[in-house]
Amino acid sequence: MAEDPRExxxxxxxxxxxxxxxxxxxxxxxxxxxxxxIYVVLSVPTVKVISADGLxxxxxTEIRDYRDVSLIEQNFxxxxxxxxxxxxxxxxxxxxxxIIGGSQNEPTLKSDPLRILERETLMEVGNILVGACVGKxxxxxxxxxxxxxxxxxxxxxxGESLSENILDARNxxxxxxxxxxxxxRDVNGYMFIITNxxxxxxxxxxxxxxxxxxx
Amino acid sequence: MxxxxxxxxxxxxxxxxxxxxxxxxxxxxxAMRTGIAKEKILGVHLFDHFPNLDNPRFLRNVKSTLTFxxxxxxxxxxxxxxxxxxxxxxxxxxxxxxxxxxTSYPLRDEDNRITHxxxxxxxxxxxxxxxxxxLDMNLRDSLTGAYNRRFLAARxxxxxxxxxxxxxxxxxxxxxxxxxxxxxxxYGHHCGDSVLKSxxxxxxxxxxxxxxxxxxxxxxxxxxxxxxxxxxxxxxxxRIRKSIEQEVFRFEGRxxxxxxxxxxxxxxxxxxxxxxxxxxxxxxxxxxxxTGRNCVFCM
Numbered sequence: 001m002a003e004d005p006r007e008x009x010x011x012x013x014x015x016x017x018x019x020x021x022x023x024x025x026x027x028x029x030x031x032x033x034x035x036x037x038i039y040v041v042l043s044v045p046t047v048k049v050i051s052a053d054g055l056x057x058x059x060x061t062e063i064r065d066y067r068d069v070s071l072i073e074q075n076f077x078x079x080x081x082x083x084x085x086x087x088x089x090x091x092x093x094x095x096x097x098x099i100i101g102g103s104q105n106e107p108t109l110k111s112d113p114l115r116i117l118e119r120e121t122l123m124e125v126g127n128i129l130v131g132a133c134v135g136k137x138x139x140x141x142x143x144x145x146x147x148x149x150x151x152x153x154x155x156x157x158x159g160e161s162l163s164e165n166i167l168d169a170r171n172x173x174x175x176x177x178x179x180x181x182x183x184x185r186d187v188n189g190y191m192f193i194i195t196n197x198x199x200x201x202x203x204x205x206x207x208x209x210x211x212x213x214x215x
Numbered sequence: 216m217x218x219x220x221x222x223x224x225x226x227x228x229x230x231x232x233x234x235x236x237x238x239x240x241x242x243x244x245x246a247m248r249t250g251i252a253k254e255k256i257l258g259v260h261l262f263d264h265f266p267n268l269d270n271p272r273f274l275r276n277v278k279s280t281l282t283f284x285x286x287x288x289x290x291x292x293x294x295x296x297x298x299x300x301x302x303x304x305x306x307x308x309x310x311x312x313x314x315x316x317x318t319s320y321p322l323r324d325e326d327n328r329i330t331h332x333x334x335x336x337x338x339x340x341x342x343x344x345x346x347x348x349x350l351d352m353n354l355r356d357s358l359t360g361a362y363n364r365r366f367l368a369a370r371x372x373x374x375x376x377x378x379x380x381x382x383x384x385x386x387x388x389x390x391x392x393x394x395x396x397x398x399x400x401x402y403g404h405h406c407g408d409s410v411l412k413s414x415x416x417x418x419x420x421x422x423x424x425x426x427x428x429x430x431x432x433x434x435x436x437x438x439x440x441x442x443x444x445x446x447x448x449x450x451x452x453x454r455i456r457k458s459i460e461q462e463v464f465r466f467e468g469r470x471x472x473x474x475x476x477x478x479x480x481x482x483x484x485x486x487x488x489x490x491x492x493x494x495x496x497x498x499x500x501x502x503x504x505x506t507g508r509n510c511v512f513c514m
Contacts, residue, residue: 028283035282036275120293128275131285139284144327147286149318 008049008172008200016207021045021176024136032132039183040129042191045176052171052196062177063087063190070119071153072126078145079202080138082173082195084130092187093118096125123150129180134193137176141206171197228298228336231322234281236261239331248300248313265298273297280319280332289317291339302340314343356430358408359415367429367437371489374441378482385482386448388438389496390418390455393474393508395434406466410473413464418455437496445481445513452477452511460509474509476500481513 009017025042032038050058063069068090075083097118127150138145173196181188195203222229223243231240238256246252251264262269272294276287289297296315303313316339322331354366362370378385392414399407411434418436419428427439440448456475464471478499482492495514503512 031282035278037271038275116292120290123290124276124288124293127288128279128285131279131287132283135283135285144284144323149288 009047009174009204013204013207014047014049016211017174017176017203018045018047020140020207020210021047021137021178024140025133025178028132028136032128036128038125038128041181041183042133043179045178048175048177050173050175052173055173055175055194058175059085059087059190059192066090066189069189070122072123072150073153074127074130074150075148076130076134076138076145077148078138078143079199079206080134080141080143080145080195081199082193084134085192085194086126086130086189087192088122088126088189089187092189093122095185095187096182097121119152123152126150129191133191137193141203141210143202143206172200174200174203227338228334230261230298230334230336232261232277232332232334234330234332236277238264245298245336249298267299268297277319277332280321281329284321284323284329286321287319289315289319291316291343297334298336303338309344309347310340313338314340359412359430361415361419361428361430361436363430367427367431367439368489370427371439371492374439375482375487375489375492378441379484382484383442384444386440386443386445387480387482387492387496388440388448388452388455389431389478389480389493389500390436390438390452391476391500391504392434393476393504395473398471398473402466402469402471406469406471409466410464410471413462414459414473414475417458417462421451421455421458437493443481445479448479448481449511449513452479456509456511476503476508477511478503479511479513 022044025045029040029042032040048058066087066089070088070090070092072086072088073083074086093115130150131147134145134147173194176193176195178191179188180191222240225242225244228245228248229240229242230238230245233239237258237260239258241251241253241256256264276289279285280287291314294315294317296312297317298315300313302310316337318335320333320335321329322333324330354362356363374385377383392410395407395410398410411430415428415430415436418438422428422438425441426443429437429439431437438451440451443451456477459473459475462473464473478496478501480492480496480499487495499512499514502514503510506512
């Protein structure tokens with residue numbers, strides 16, 4: 001039986017996790033700019049604990065200002081295990097394609113419709129963004145993660161489009177979220193890092209280890 | 216020892232680079248497909264053999280692996296390939312280079328520091344070829360090989376948007392075979408089909424690479440002509456009309472002569488939509504038909 005979401009993380013643990021996320025996202029953005037020339041601003045992240053079956057509705061409510069969205073999901077696993085979900089505003093693919101550019105090997109084949117290139121570009125940029133943020137969180141908490149390929153979720157944000165492992169209805173999920181914005185481009189969106197009961201034990205422990213450094 | 220054998224036997228390419236991008240491992244698969252032997256490439260900078268990879272995009276992705284420990288997936292659709300190699304077998308009809316799906320992974324030392332990057336290379340030429348074929352089948356008329364209306368509907372809007380954005384010209388040519396029903400009634404549908412194919416060949420030979428030929432209906436075709444103003448489109452229409460008038464179509468020993476009527480319209484960026492562009496070209500075609508056929512009209 002699911003526990004009361006509010007009891008999964010104490011208020012202090014949640015604050016610490018939020019601080020961890022804040023440090024990590026800041027580092028991720030700085031290194032993305034410094035090393036990879038991708039300039040992205042990430043808002044101060046928030047941490048929420050909710051039940052898994054309420055997740056689709058929660059996300060829908062959060063992104064209600066967006067009309068047409070592209071959703072990209074990428075799973076990661078290790079002790080820190082879960083899924084990252086990126087919600088891009090419409091037109092993001094086109095704008096990012098102009099930053100990232102097409103294939104360098106040869107002119108784009110005539111048979112490649114632009115839509116496909118935009119979609120693939122979103123996935124590649126998403127891949128970089130998710131890897132930077134998740135990687136930094138894992139690193140700070142002493143873990144090393146593996147990733148599955150990013151995939152584009154089609155249709156609406158309902159139960160079927162999210163990975164089943166996140167949405168096991170009996171579970172509680174921790175949602176860490178931030179708004180991102182690519183500088184000088186009209187591209188913004190939401191990032192949700194969602195982790196479920198399998199990681200909660202480790203996460204609590206890692207938070208306490210992290211806190212000890214300051215004691 | 217055991218893992219070394221696995222790496223060399225695996226049916227994927229495995230390349231290991233150090234942080235400065237010098238090649239530290241090159242498995243048999245890579246050696247066989249690229250023709251670059253291990254002895255030749257180990258210890259050499261990757262870009263010495265693959266200058267095509269010396270671009271911001273590849274560097275960004277590899278740095279993302281080296282900096283964040285990210286797994287970076289290079290999709291075939293976006294990159295086509297990282298390491299140029301010939302496509303094997305019959306699939307090189309469509310692709311002269313092997314299509315690849317590549318991934319870069321971080322390799323760490325005992326202290327979890329990332330010391331190397333591993334790139335795996337998977338041959339996805341067959342999948343890419345089937346995908347391209349399916350896409351083609353969905354967008355082309357199976358008899359003539361011209362594009363179908365589904366394609367036109369999608370493309371017309373894109374073309375119009377582009378032409379409006381950059382203030383370029385765009386013309387549409389609508390063509391109908393005169394008295395085509397007679398061909399079918401007199402010689403049968405096989406003959407009609409053969410004539411349709413031949414007419415498409417005649418028209419295609421007169422179009423540029425950027426022009427698009429679409430089978431609009433039974434014996435009705437249209438040509439979308441980017442960067443073409445009305446005067447140039449009229450000249451092309453007249454050339455098409457003349458060529459078909461002079462062409463002798465042959466079917467089972469019979470000689471058949473045909474004519475076509477054409478309507479031409481140039482896009483007016485401020486008030487034309489996909490629908491009105493088609494409608495105006497069609498009106499011009501109607502005028503050509505009314506005027507006695509075998510002629511060209513514009514609105």
